[in-house]
Amino acid sequence: MxxxxxxxxxxxxxxxxxxxxxxxxxxxxxxxxxxxxxxxxxxxxxxxxxxxxxxxxxxxxxxxxxxxxxxxxxxxxxxxxxxxxxxxxxxxxxxxxxxxxxxxxxxxxxxxxxxxxxxxxxxxxxxxxxxxxxxxxxxxTSNEFPSLAKTPVPMWSLINLKKYASMVMQYSRGCPYNCEFCGISRLNGHVPRTKQSENVVAELDALYSAGWRGGVFIVDDNFIGNRKKLKQHTLPAIQSWMKARHYPFKFMTEVSINLADDAQLQQQMVQAGFDSVFIGIETPSDDGLSECGKKQNQHRDLVQSVKTLQHSGLVVSAGFIVGFDSDPLDIFDRQIRFIQESGIATAMVGLLNAPTGTQLYSRMKKEHRLLGIMSGDNMDASMNFIPKMSFHQLKDGYNRILRTIYSPRAYFLRVKTLLRDYRLPAHFPIKLRMHDIRAFVLALWILGIVERGRAYFWKLVIYCMFTCPKKLPLAVTLAIYGFHFRCVTNSLS
Ligand code: SF4
Incomplete structure (x- = not known):
């Protein structure tokens, strides 16, 4: 066949x-x-x-x-x-x-x-x-959520790894939370299912044998869904695997904000080679969080939670949403303030949409506000339901958030805030490969000479060299991400 x-x-x-x-x-x-x-x-x-x-x-x-x-x-x-x-x-x-x-x-x-x-x-x-x-x-079709013991190691031989910036693996499926706009619990269930440590190690071995060195994104719904198992088995296994091979990978994954409440878990993740996490923060508005059922984000100082994670050695990137029914008119300014204060350089902002099969989709249908299926593209500034605030106000506000937070001035200021608050883990070796050197040279040329915001780039580089030279690779990487976000923002209608 x-x-x-x-x-x-x-x-x-x-x-x-x-x-x-x-x-x-x-x-x-x-x-x-x-x-x-x-x-x-x-x-x-x-x-x-x-x-x-x-x-x-x-x-x-x-x-x-x-x-x-x-x-x-x-x-x-x-x-x-x-x-x-x-x-x-x-x-x-x-x-x-x-x-x-x-x-x-x-x-x-x-x-x-x-x-x-x-x-x-x-x-x-x-x-x-x-x-x-x-x-x-x-x-x-099936109503069962299978054990991940049945999941094989991906067939890496089918692709050329060199064409990709990062590799991916999966440790768990499912999330204990129930956010109204999210289809994960329907797709993967509420009870996190995890792989055994030996399967995780086999997947690391396969990537290592295929010649991969560098970033590995663990694409879980919520990596910390089963903390006990992580602490007792999975993270110790990853840590000893990484240490024995002098840290060939850097891990990034998706977590819920309550990782900030667990110092031991943060420390174990950093020791195992995690250097960044993505978190769905969504909104600084408690009403918005309550509306979408994001309980884990409520009644806490979200900026402080982000700082705690940065200080533990984890760079935080995050998702933000505008368009909740309860959003007040000043939500756009509040989002901008929050993103700037927290030092989240990689802030993914989107207009609320109702993905097919979610509770939000059903509610919008019931309220006769549904317009069709969502595009899944946070660049086209569209919504698939009729919002409470006028769509034009939302679209203008959304565009204003993006143009503000990705303007060279605000972006580089945010990266500086992050560099100040982020603690670089001491055990992590800094290894530069050919493509890193190429990226550095291109960054000097494009961001330092060609781009309009070059003065801010140089200010950041000089700041970094004099105050935290070991963080220079991170600063340049984030500067390159900023360039991507600016290009995308500039193409918005
Ligand atoms: S915490 Fe994340 S993965 Fe879990 S239900 Fe909410 S949005 Fe979905």
Whole structure:
């Protein structure tokens, strides 16, 4: 059987880091972990090929080669997925669709031959068995959340690792929280399921053997969902693996803000090689947090929580949202103030949308405010429901937040705040590779000579050299991210 696995193209958004990855000579920020994992579940004698449309072209020749095209994607990939399905029809290739978007709303797509919904560990084996018997069904679905013990090591041999800025792995699925706009609990459940330490080590070994050195993004819904297991088993195993190999990786992951309440967990994460975390902060407004059910963020000093994490050795990036029903007119200024004070350089701001299958989607439908499916693109300044504040006010305010926080002056000021509050872990060796040197030279040229905000860049470099020279690589990396965010912001309508 010949299988072509296709990862759709991600348009340039804040999340894509399109303008940043070119500094390090890469084509995309991360490889398609889902498809690489699915590939490892398929029979060994099937012939597999993977095309990631973010790093190479999908040719009709590739489509014609395959008996089945396995396609996946999220909201942001919707248009590209439709296009791939259309091209499969033209070449007469059967389409097998899976992944989060079609699991939450299988009715979105026409012309799909087979749906592998929910988690592949649960639904893919029956499809494979039926294909081998010549009787595949249309839909494979399950209400069960499978154990991650069944999850194989991704098939890294299908891609060229050198084309990506960072690698990815997954340790857990599921999140104990219940934010109204989030589809995670429906997709992956409330009870975090985790891999065993030996599986985690096997995945680290596989990346290491494939030659990878550098960043690894652990793409969990909430990495600290099961803290006891992390502290007792997983983090000690990662730490000893990393130490034995002189820290070849740097980990980043997604956590909830209550990591700030657990000094031991912070310390263990830093010791194991974590240098940054992404947190859904969403809004400094307690009413907004209450409205969306983000309990873990309420009744706390959020700026102080961020500072605690920065001081422990974790750079914090975060997501912010405007467009809650309870948002007051001054929410835009409050968001700007919060982001500047907290020193969160990588602040991803978006307009609230109701992803398919979430509680917010159901509420908007019930209140007759739903307009369609969300685009998943925080650059197009659209909402898929009718907001309480006028849409024009929201859009203007949203654009103002972005233009303010990513202006060279505000951005570099924020990076300086972070450098002041961030404690660089002593045990972490600073290793510069060829692509880091290339990025540094390009940064000096583009940010220090060509760009309009170059004076702020040089002020930051000089500040860093005289006060915290060891943090210079971090300062330059963040300056490059800032360039990406400015490019994206400048293209906003
Ligand atoms: S904490 Fe994050 S992953 Fe968990 S429900 Fe809320 S938004 Fe989703």
């Amino acid at each position: 010949k299988i072509l696995l296709v990862q759709p193209r991600t348009p340039a958004t804040f999340w894509s880091f399109h303008h940043a990855v070119r500094f390090v000579g890469k084509k995309a920020s991360q490889p398609p972990l889902g498809l690489l994992t699915v590939a490892a579940m398929l029979p060994k004698d099937w012939h597999l090929k993977l095309v990631d449309m973010n790093v190479s072209r999908l040719r009709d020749k590739d489509l014609r080669f395959a008996d089945y095209v396995f396609l996946t994607g999220m909201n942001i990939h919707f248009e590209c997925m439709k296009d791939v399905i259309h091209r499969c029809h033209l070449t007469g290739t059967k389409v097998v669709l899976g992944g989060p978007l079609c699991t939450l709303d299988p009715g979105l797509f026409e012309g799909v031959d087979h749906y592998i919904l929910n988690e592949a560990e649960q639904t893919l084996p029956q499809f494979v068995a039926d294909v081998q018997n010549g009787t595949p069904c249309k839909v494979y």
